[in-house]
Amino acid sequence: MEAPLAISDLYKSFGSQKALDGVALDIGPGEILGLLGPNGAGKTTLVRSVAGRVRPDAGRLSLFGLGPSQPGAAALRGWVPQEICLYPLLTPRENLWTFGRYQGLTGAALSSAVGQNLEWIGLADRASDRTGNLSGGMKRRLNIAAGTIHGPKLLLCDEPTVGVDPQSRERIYTMIGELKTRGVALLYTTHYMEEAERLCDRIAIIDHGRIIASGTREELVRSTLGSRQTVTIDTEAEVAAPLAEKLGRLGATVDGTAVRLLADDAPKQIRELLGVLHDDGVAIRDLTLKRASLEEVFLHLTGRELRE
């Protein structure tokens, strides 16, 4: 069986701006691939290419062996755009009927899919309200259902939890988990690192139109940062500039009262840091040592915070 998504050497430019510069990735059945990257890295162009809305200049992109615009690809693919792309004056039932029909469902299959999806997203009791009057979280769930009503085998989820409260976010995580259980493969973009760590089987980091790293969380940390650990020291008072300079010479970064270090030899380097702080009479409030996170991997690879 062909892979749900297989991409190799994908190029796309808008004028002189390279949006995709030889992207290569693949997703297996029932797998969730998290796509992380700073703004402008090429995430949206890549997702829109898979959705058939951007024509790549070169390269191979196949959905279950089909080109993204070939007949049959639309039925296998679902797309949940970042924006709430629904009709606000229509009810949730009417919106689901519309997008189900657009995906080729008819008759009893369509009615049944609309009913099941209303139950799935917890909007059966609001099925006849205006969509525009629903809460942000409800609209997000409806947005997901509109992209999955036809039962796609590959789902493109573009930041589906943006602007959603923690409770609704949990509900969306549950829905994503259920889709995975059904065997749906997902390409999932997000700005929330913890979301990527929690939901995704593998993570691909894209920057300047290229996939610069990919693998499981552990693989990424190991391949990028090795066995390094993160040391965080919280001081009582803000660290003065001369002290920050001394700490910097030891490889640490200072942000207000927080001193961070990615340590190869944690016990030795912690002793050095504490010694410098002690010499300057700085009191310590807290000290933590933990394995390097995806956040550090991202920062290390792109030089930017994920939400920049």
Place this chain on the structure above:
Amino acid sequence: MIWAVARSRLWNLRHDRAAFVLSFVVPIVFFTIFGAIFGGDSGRSETRTIRVVVVDEDGSDNAKQFVEALAAEKGLTVLRSSAPQAGGTPNPYTAATAEAAVRAGDVPVALLIPLGFGDRPVRFGPDGEKPKLTLIADPSDPIAPEVLSGLVQKVMMTAMPEAMVASGMDAMERWGGGLTPDQRAKMQENLKRLKERRPSASAGPSRGGAGLVDIERRDVLGDKKARNPMIAFYAAGLGVMFLLFSAAGAGGAIIEEVETGTLDRILATRVSMNRLLGGKLVYLSGLAAAQLLVMFVWGALVFGLPMRGHWTGFAIMTVCTALAASTFGLLLAAISRSRMQLVAISNLAVLVMSAVGGSMFPRFLMPPVMQRFGLVTLNAWAIDGFQKVFWREEPLTHLWPQVVVLTGIAVLFFTLARRIARKWEAI
């Protein structure tokens, strides 16, 4: 602070080109259009002349003189023969073909000069023996018959003095006891001189004396019509104008789909651009047809517009008009880059088309140049078609020019809209 607020608004206006154009160009455009329709200085020289078919069944010198005098009137365009077929000769109008020309809307009015008119073109006296001209009128033009009646009386007074004198002599002989042979000879002598010194036909103002000649007016389309003869015009004219407004507004749904990203999502499903535009066209046309139906049924209920016997013609014109108006809405949506721009462009386009095309003011009352210019709008073709159905009661086959043009407009607009809509397809 007040200056800062005003200046920021001025910057805003400068950056918003559509609003800028609307602020300054639209008033000038409308001023020009209405100036041309109602006649400003530039239009005075071509103020509407009334086209009149004149049928001279008498053929006498007096009748010929009368027709020539009418033809010399600046306010009239006298037609005595229909346009010749290719390579043929012009066919003089007869009473029947003149009436047919009025019925078809080719001319608003026809004048029949009966046999025997030349013997006594004018007759004084109370016995009702005045010669009777027949005026065949299309009542949808309320002005033409009145103007023609007035000019007939004027021509009698100013262009045929010898006929008046001869008629006066007759009246005197009849009611005053007759003339002596000497008086009669002198009168004939003077009459001869009067004939030689006949003033030019259009010279001199009318000096009263209306009623020298009897004119029998006959409205060719009056018997079975609505209580208000203009009701079919207003139903069609206003109906088409509001059709265009609502088509443009409904076309805006596409812009909204573009702006919210919904169009992108739709085009990632099984719906292609052709199907999407086709679906929009079906919806817009259905809405437009329903609007016209409501408009005409209301006209029937409230103003007595006769729907019975006209349903087929109504259906044909409604389908063609609805298609043309709907594709107009699609084209505007495709052209516009934002909803604001769509509102600006559609208001300008619809108002100009409605003014020029006769939705606001009947085209047949406009100067000839404006009447011809109006044919560039779909309003004019739609109104003409509905007038043919409801007013002139012409056979359905006579609707072919309107059907062809409106359908052609629909095909052209849809093709253009589809072409421009490529910008929304995959990039």
